[in-house]
Amino acid sequence: MKTISSVVEHYIKKKPFLQTALAQGIINLTSLSRQVRPEIEAQLGKEVRNGAIVMALKRLSDDLEFRATHRIVKVLKNIGEITVRSSLTDFTFLISDTILRNQGRLLEVVNKNKDVFYTSSRGVNELNIVVSNSLDDVVEDVFSAERQTQKAENLSSITVKLPAENVSVPGIYYFIFQRLAWEGIVLYEVISTTNEFTILVDEDQVDNAFTVIKDLKSL
Incomplete structure (x- = not known):
């Protein structure tokens, strides 16, 4: 009833x-x-x-x-290092039989340039590669035979280190992304590992996004 x-x-x-x-x-x-x-x-x-x-x-x-539980707030108060990188480019390629081989070629170049930014994520049909814009020409060359569906330039990344207990507390990501949405911040890309996540935003929004995330520690 x-x-x-x-x-x-x-x-x-x-x-x-x-x-x-x-x-x-x-x-x-x-x-x-x-x-x-x-x-x-x-x-x-x-x-x-x-x-x-x-x-x-x-x-x-x-x-x-x-309510938003005290457990979520406790985790967010213990957010670790927040790292910001600018001048990034996000490439999107369709998955192919040769995509991993070419990604390996790119990694060889990245390993020789320790100061550059590199991260990637793979879905069912697409592969995303985010690099410092100094590597744009290298990516274009290495993946010249692949089908590129999108390229976004002038992006910035914010990488956040989360405490280990984030995997056992529901609602952590919702809580963070909700506040970014409230500030009108558009997330171009989200890439995560177990205790770390990276968001990509337009360079003109990175300062605002950084402030939102930093302020979570003082809830």
Whole structure:
């Protein structure tokens, strides 16, 4: 049997931004109840008083399991080194039978140039390679026989070292990416390992993105 509380909770949890704002206590519950009332009534098939919806919203905002938990904040306070690199280019190639061989050729060049930036990620159909723009010509030459689908220049990367417990706490990446989205920062690429992730953004957004991530340590 559907109840007002269960329907309200289901509605809010479908809207992550609204869920977080409610948990942080920055929403007027009475105004929100008026806004969601028509959908709640449609779900229940009957009229519902605003006061009943307000009470359901209040219970949700007080629920520690519903809030951004202290475990997430604890992990973010222990964020380690934050490294910024600029003047990067992101290449995208379709996967082929020769792509790994050519990637090996590129790595030979990278290993001889310790100061350059290099990272890559492979999906089912595509391979992404991100390098310092000083290697653009090398990449174009080594992968000349491959099918390049995209090339983005003038990018910057921010690499963040996370504490080891990040793998056991749900919501870490959501929490970080949500705040970047709130600031209107477009993530061109996200590359991660177990305890580290790198985001690529346009160079004109890197300062703002760095500030957002750095401020997570002071939550």
